Amino acid sequence: MAVGLHPVKRLPFWPGISAAALVVALTFGTVLVVALRADGAGALTRYDWLAVRFTVVQALVSAALSCALAVPVARALARRDFIGRGALITLLGAPFILPVIVAVLGLIAVFGKSGLLSQALAFAGFGPVSIYGFHGVILAHVFFNLPLAVRLILHGWLAIPAERFRLAAGLGFTPRDIFAHLERPMLREVLPGAFVVIFVICTTSFAVALALGGGPKATTVELAIYQAFRFDFDLAKAALLSGVQVAICVIAALVALRVQVPQIGGGGLDRTVQRFGKTSTLTGALDTFWIAFAALFLLTPLAVLIARGAPELFSLPASVWQAAGRSVMVALASTAVTMAIGLSVALACLRAGWIEALGLVVIAASPLVMGTGLFIVIFPFAKPSDFALPVTALVNATLSLPFVLRAILPELRGIEARFGPLADQLGLTGWARVRMVLLPRLKRPLGFAAGLSAALSMGDLGVITLFADPKAATLPLQLYQLMGAYRMDQAMGAALVLLALSLGLFYGFDRGGRADADA
Amino acid sequence: MKTTLTLSAVLWSTATLASAETLTVYAPDYFGSEWGPGPAIAAAFGELCDGCELEYVTGDLLPRLKLEGARTDADVAIGFNTDVMKDARETGLFAPSNVDLSGLTLPIAWDDDIFVPFNWGYTAFVYDNTKIANPPTSFKALVESDEDWNIAIQDPRTSASGLALILWAEAVFGEDTPAMWAQFAPKIITVTQGWSEAYGLFTDGEVDMVLSYTTSPAYHIIAEEDDTKSAALFSEGHYFMAETAAQLASTDQPELAQKFMDFILSEPFQSLIATANWSYPAALPMDQWPEAFSQLNYPETALFYSEDEAAALKDEALDAWLSAFTQ
Numbered sequence: 001m002a003v004g005l006h007p008v009k010r011l012p013f014w015p016g017i018s019a020a021a022l023v024v025a026l027t028f029g030t031v032l033v034v035a036l037r038a039d040g041a042g043a044l045t046r047y048d049w050l051a052v053r054f055t056v057v058q059a060l061v062s063a064a065l066s067c068a069l070a071v072p073v074a075r076a077l078a079r080r081d082f083i084g085r086g087a088l089i090t091l092l093g094a095p096f097i098l099p100v101i102v103a104v105l106g107l108i109a110v111f112g113k114s115g116l117l118s119q120a121l122a123f124a125g126f127g128p129v130s131i132y133g134f135h136g137v138i139l140a141h142v143f144f145n146l147p148l149a150v151r152l153i154l155h156g157w158l159a160i161p162a163e164r165f166r167l168a169a170g171l172g173f174t175p176r177d178i179f180a181h182l183e184r185p186m187l188r189e190v191l192p193g194a195f196v197v198i199f200v201i202c203t204t205s206f207a208v209a210l211a212l213g214g215g216p217k218a219t220t221v222e223l224a225i226y227q228a229f230r231f232d233f234d235l236a237k238a239a240l241l242s243g244v245q246v247a248i249c250v251i252a253a254l255v256a257l258r259v260q261v262p263q264i265g266g267g268g269l270d271r272t273v274q275r276f277g278k279t280s281t282l283t284g285a286l287d288t289f290w291i292a293f294a295a296l297f298l299l300t301p302l303a304v305l306i307a308r309g310a311p312e313l314f315s316l317p318a319s320v321w322q323a324a325g326r327s328v329m330v331a332l333a334s335t336a337v338t339m340a341i342g343l344s345v346a347l348a349c350l351r352a353g354w355i356e357a358l359g360l361v362v363i364a365a366s367p368l369v370m371g372t373g374l375f376i377v378i379f380p381f382a383k384p385s386d387f388a389l390p391v392t393a394l395v396n397a398t399l400s401l402p403f404v405l406r407a408i409l410p411e412l413r414g415i416e417a418r419f420g421p422l423a424d425q426l427g428l429t430g431w432a433r434v435r436m437v438l439l440p441r442l443k444r445p446l447g448f449a450a451g452l453s454a455a456l457s458m459g460d461l462g463v464i465t466l467f468a469d470p471k472a473a474t475l476p477l478q479l480y481q482l483m484g485a486y487r488m489d490q491a492m493g494a495a496l497v498l499l500a501l502s503l504g505l506f507y508g509f510d511r512g513g514r515a516d517a518d519a
Numbered sequence: 520m521k522t523t524l525t526l527s528a529v530l531w532s533t534a535t536l537a538s539a540e541t542l543t544v545y546a547p548d549y550f551g552s553e554w555g556p557g558p559a560i561a562a563a564f565g566e567l568c569d570g571c572e573l574e575y576v577t578g579d580l581l582p583r584l585k586l587e588g589a590r591t592d593a594d595v596a597i598g599f600n601t602d603v604m605k606d607a608r609e610t611g612l613f614a615p616s617n618v619d620l621s622g623l624t625l626p627i628a629w630d631d632d633i634f635v636p637f638n639w640g641y642t643a644f645v646y647d648n649t650k651i652a653n654p655p656t657s658f659k660a661l662v663e664s665d666e667d668w669n670i671a672i673q674d675p676r677t678s679a680s681g682l683a684l685i686l687w688a689e690a691v692f693g694e695d696t697p698a699m700w701a702q703f704a705p706k707i708i709t710v711t712q713g714w715s716e717a718y719g720l721f722t723d724g725e726v727d728m729v730l731s732y733t734t735s736p737a738y739h740i741i742a743e744e745d746d747t748k749s750a751a752l753f754s755e756g757h758y759f760m761a762e763t764a765a766q767l768a769s770t771d772q773p774e775l776a777q778k779f780m781d782f783i784l785s786e787p788f789q790s791l792i793a794t795a796n797w798s799y800p801a802a803l804p805m806d807q808w809p810e811a812f813s814q815l816n817y818p819e820t821a822l823f824y825s826e827d828e829a830a831a832l833k834d835e836a837l838d839a840w841l842s843a844f845t846q
Binding site: 230486 | 711
């Protein structure tokens with residue numbers, strides 16, 4: 001790739017390094033702060049080690065299943081065109097950005113003992129199914145992460161230049177040839193990254209395990225951290241567990257870097273065009289099956305949530321709407337910070353690949369430990385609730401960074417490989433190169449990343465609790481308060497508002513990024 | 520002219536001082552929320568102290584106070600469960616309450632010099648009486664029942680009611696507790712982190728019984744006119760839980776804090792508890808409770824471990840529970 005001049009030196013580097021340093025301070029610095037504040041060293045019990053084992057096993061299974069299912073779904077979506085395809089792709093992304101508690105309510109309504117599936121089975125003469133236990137955790141994790149895997153892989157598919165498919169059609173490639181020469185190399189590049197991101201997300205899973213795990217057998221490390229805080233405020237143990245969690249994710253990141261291969265060169269004409277060549281009826285039927293499977297699995301719980309929440313919409317108290325407005329503001333602020341940090345770190349990654357691994361390890365950071373660490377640092381100087389907004393924005397930005405990098409980096413690398421030499425010849429460097437060469441071509445992943453970040457921070461609850469101002473509650477907090485006051489029905493209404501706003505923000509950004517994708 | 524200015528400046532500053540008198544109260548999330556008892560209590564207190572303001576800061580009480588130490592802004596902290604009192608006391612952050620406890624109407628004796636109870640309740644398993652016609656009449660009967668009931672409980676490590684459950688079990692089963700958990704575990708379909716999630720599963724019909732409080736049915740009766748929810752009464756007795764308040768030794772407004780502490784056991788405060796907190800008031804005779812509360816089944820025996828007994832038992836009780844649930 002690099003002949004003579006090293007092309008990536010032509011891009012801004014230091015802003016990314018500074019942003020990465022800030023992120024490191026937030027993730028690892030806060031663990032250190034918490035550990036220093038603790039009295040003495042922590043010790044892990046037998047149950048903590050059980051939690052570590054469970055965490056790794058369930059994360060491996062969840063990631064493997066999510067990726068395995070995502071490949072046929074993404075391929076079907078990539079090569080089929082039908083009315084409402086764009087809307088379906090957006091909707092299929094919804095589970096990933098749902099606040100966990102909302103999603104769990106939806107899953108239980110479908111897969112629970114009195115859920116739709118059990119009712120259908122009873123109709124057919126079978127007993128009800130149970131959602132609680134190891135398989136419940138896996139089911140929920142696949143529900144959350146299948147959409148992410150589909151999107152990441154779909155991006156990979158759409159990034160294959162259409163000219164190659166045209167050439168393949170011209171050469172009379174069979175589907176198997178196309179797979180071997182075009183699709184497998186793409187999957188070889190995209191899958192390890194997707195697998196590791198999902199593995200790491202599942203590693204830090206918290207609420208899912210508690211809601212659906214069925215008991216202490218299904219305790220994750222993040223949950224053990226929460227328990228250490230709640231049960232005897234054992235900061236030393238919390239910091240230690242947080243270290244274990246980071247270690248698991250570092251190992252995962254290192255493995256990912258080893259198996260990752262650079263994209264095979266040879267650029268196209270920079271357009272995404274429909275596929276060429278005919279496909280058989282069988283492939284068509286299979287594609288239909290996979291799209292229907294994904295739609296049914298991912299959208300039924302959402303439909304149930306809508307059906308239950310809609311009648312409550314008009315009886316929601318004004319405070320819920322105010323909280324909704326506040327949450328949107330926080331989400332937009334977080335997104336602005338995320339995009340600034342994300343883009344600069346991505347540019348720095350081009351020059352120093354190891355930063356990418358760092359970006360991944362960030363997911364391993366426990367929001368609880370991060371929040372506590374920041375609280376310890378801020379409290380001696382100022383009132384933490386005065387910093388609620390900046391802290392929330394910063395922490396959310398940090399936690400979404402890995403997704404942003406995952407979405408931007410592969411395309412960024414591809415663009416640099418294709419257009420870097422030309423830009424070099426033209427002497428196009430620095431921010432001008434970012435603005436004129438990279439940004440226009442990064443629109444789609446940038447829009448996707450911004451939408452993701454906005455939606456994720458919309459549903460965020462964890463970080464703000466220590467910084468929260470009760471008069472300025474966010475929507476997820478309001479939802480928990482309704483549930484805690486027996487108002488389950490109104491909580492379902494609030495959940496629907498949250499769902500609609502999260503999806504709306506995601507759609508707004510993602511749509512903005514895809515506006516000219518067909519041009 | 521100059522004198523008038525100075526005078527008005529002095530008047531002005533005292534006026535702002537008086538109106539800016541704010542009592543900072545740390546409280547759990549549920550308490551300070553729009554749907555908790557907090558807002559009504561703040562309004563009632565405002566009338567009592569000539570327009571002073573009561574400001575809630577919500578979140579996990581004890582962790583936060585431990586992080587902040589003596590530099591905390593809190594004047595009063597309200598919402599400590601009986602199970603964290605010992606831990607809270609040992610921080611040394613709290614001052615004696617100086618509150619007259621003679622009006623307490625608790626089922627147990629209470630003479631704590633720091634923590635003032637403001638509400639209380641009993642843990643209980645709540646069920647739908649249209650689906651379960653013959654509820655168990657003892658804890659033992661529940662554990663040994665042949666019915667394939669699905670039950671949701673809360674994790675003792677993250678939830679006060681969950682912790683009360685394992686102490687309740689110790690009080691009822693003593694040395695047999697580990698064996699009891701092994702027998703009981705298959706009926707418990709899920710363990711949630713907090714009360715809300717478990718109770719939500721119950722109202723959704725996902726579980727047949729849920730660990731909650733004897734007062735839970737009162738909410739359904741009063742707020743929803745729904746009398747299908749009942750608490751199963753056990754002959755062995757029910758575990759007593761109270762929520763308490765304490766004033767901070769480091770408060771910069773000791774008089775106002777004291778005023779609030781005294782307010783806690785007064786009638787205006789206590790009469791708000793039943794239907795805003797959905798629990799029993801700590802200092803109000805039963806005949807003054809709302810009708811729906813006096814209609815409820817009422818346990819005859821209160822089981823309770825003092826904080827020292829509970830502290831001595833806690834680790835063993837948790838281990839018994841954990842080992843049964845990790846089999």
